[in-house]
Amino acid sequence: MxxxxxxxxxxxxxxxxxxxxxxxxxxxxxxxxxxxxxxxxxxxxxxxxxxxxxxxxxxxxxxxxxxxxxxxxxxxxxxxxxxxxxxxxxxxxxxxxxxxxxxxxxxxxxxxxxxxxxxxxxxxxxxxxxxxxxxxxxxxxxxxxxxxxxxxxxxxxxxxxxxxxxxxxxxxxxxxxxxxxPVPMDAWWFRLPRTPWDAAALTPHAAPGRIAVVIPRAGYLQIAYLAAKGTDARLRAAGIEQFRQDVAAIMPELADRVDALASMDDVKHLDVxxxxxxxxxxxxxxxxxxxxxxxxxxxxxxxxxxxxxxxxxxxxxxxxxxxxxxxxxxxxxxxxxxxxxxxxxxxxxxxxxxxxxxxxxxxxxxxxxxxxxxxxxxxxxxxxxxxxxxxxxxxxxxxxxxxxxxxxxxxxxxxxxxx
Incomplete structure (x- = not known):
């Protein structure tokens, strides 16, 4: 070299x-x-x-x-x-x-x-x-x-x-x-299917204790899920079914597709x-x-x-x-x-x-x-x-x-x- x-x-x-x-x-x-x-x-x-x-x-x-x-x-x-x-x-x-x-x-x-x-x-x-x-x-x-x-x-x-x-x-x-x-949150990234009726704008959603941001991509939705820093182990211990319920609660319009998340392996953690x-x-x-x-x-x-x-x-x-x-x-x-x-x-x-x-x-x-x-x-x-x-x-x-x-x-x- x-x-x-x-x-x-x-x-x-x-x-x-x-x-x-x-x-x-x-x-x-x-x-x-x-x-x-x-x-x-x-x-x-x-x-x-x-x-x-x-x-x-x-x-x-x-x-x-x-x-x-x-x-x-x-x-x-x-x-x-x-x-x-x-x-x-x-x-x-x-x-x-x-x-x-x-x-x-x-x-x-x-x-x-x-x-x-x-x-x-x-x-x-x-x-x-x-x-x-x-x-x-x-x-x-x-x-x-x-x-x-x-x-x-x-x-x-x-x-x-x-x-x-x-x-x-x-x-x-x-x-x-x-x-x-100091940073108050970490981020978790995942994908959900996209339909022709989904909004083309970046759209945040908030509920007490969590925030989600929907990013429209070519062929799918990329989701950023924000929660309190240091809670990755707790989220994973609660399991995928609980995580699906949390996602559906903050974004009801996507509740019909949260089953696309097969396991917590589909949810990637970012230490912010x-x-x-x-x-x-x-x-x-x-x-x-x-x-x-x-x-x-x-x-x-x-x-x-x-x-x-x-x-x-x-x-x-x-x-x-x-x-x-x-x-x-x-x-x-x-x-x-x-x-x-x-x-x-x-x-x-x-x-x-x-x-x-x-x-x-x-x-x-x-x-x-x-x-x-x-x-x-x-x-x-x-x-x-x-x-x-x-x-x-x-x-x-x-x-x-x-x-x-x-x-x-x-x-x-x-x-x-x-x-």
Missing amino acids: ADPTCVIIGGGPAGMTLGLLLARAGVQVSVLERHGDFLRDFRGDTVHPSTQRLIDELGLGRRFAELPHSRLHQVDWPVGGDQTVVLADFHRLREPHPYITMVPQWDLLNLLAEEARQEPSFTLRMDTEVTGFIHEAGRVQGVRYRTQDGTTGELRATLTVACDGRWSIAHTDERMRPREF RLNRLRRWHTDGLLCIGDAAHAMSPVGGVGINLAVQDAVAAATLLAAPLRRGTVTPADLATVRARRLLPTIAVQTLQRLMHRALITPTLAGRRAGPPKLVLALLRRFPRLSFAPAYLIGVGLRSEHAPPFARRGSRGLAGAGTGRTP
Whole structure:
């Protein structure tokens, strides 16, 4: 395995985006992914308007549109009968794609990998787990790895970028321990059959002690079930029949299909974390995406922030990497650029935890405060603000000039399968 200029740990959205962009800048880059493929269910599948704009700028719009997908144009909250209040209206965004596209993450990652492989300076190594860092002369000089067949080795690089998520190997360094924020809930993910009569909007439901969010997907409904943190063992001990009853009680319109859940093995638990590194780098090592800031699932913004981090990192570091010298000051510019958007989103998520999730899970309320719903009903234009914060965010990144390619069709064009 030839030594690259940059080695990226993790082939998720941040890692694959950064790898593609740096390769287009002519940087020798290797992405190491410990799995043999990208096929993992219930990963973040939301592609937000700002990310879709980036996909267009990279010349991948038409190919992205051909992936199986569905589109979310708004977030509705039921208020009784057939009435709803629009919490976030993406139609109001002045973006080329004013909607969130739900696309299987493995399809998006395969698209980025296929495109990156067209660049002679890019290498993707699957079934390759990073086991540690090479420390020499007071800096990180690369990584140690182990392949699926047990082969071990070292890969030296000018820069190592950790894109390996909330349990990043970079966190083993005392200087890179994240600051944890309290989180009131965990999430459980599962699928239910979809019918032609199901709503096409993302629709939350709330009852004392639990919240469920229905996400319409191409061919099925993806459900996020939120309950108090630390209750996974109790839910599983109660068994699938009790869980079906809980789901039917909070979403009566889906009661006729909860039998699709054969056992609790069909219900996947997510240990929700919300944290942020105080510093995102040491000499020779940078963390971005969830490795730098784990996000709550509220708003589904994790992928968008990770991709935006990757774009900023590629824009700021491509030139130093081509020169072969990346200083700690260079790495600090990435955090300086991405810290405000990260803090803004995490602050919004913490407010949502406090105002909506904690009171609901504690049984004090079933949904948003009545005043908020009344204001949104009376002044629908207020739904622009949450739509913008979720769909675009602060300091939205554009593809750097070296990574742009001629238009191959817009991300909203093509023959993608939508509801």
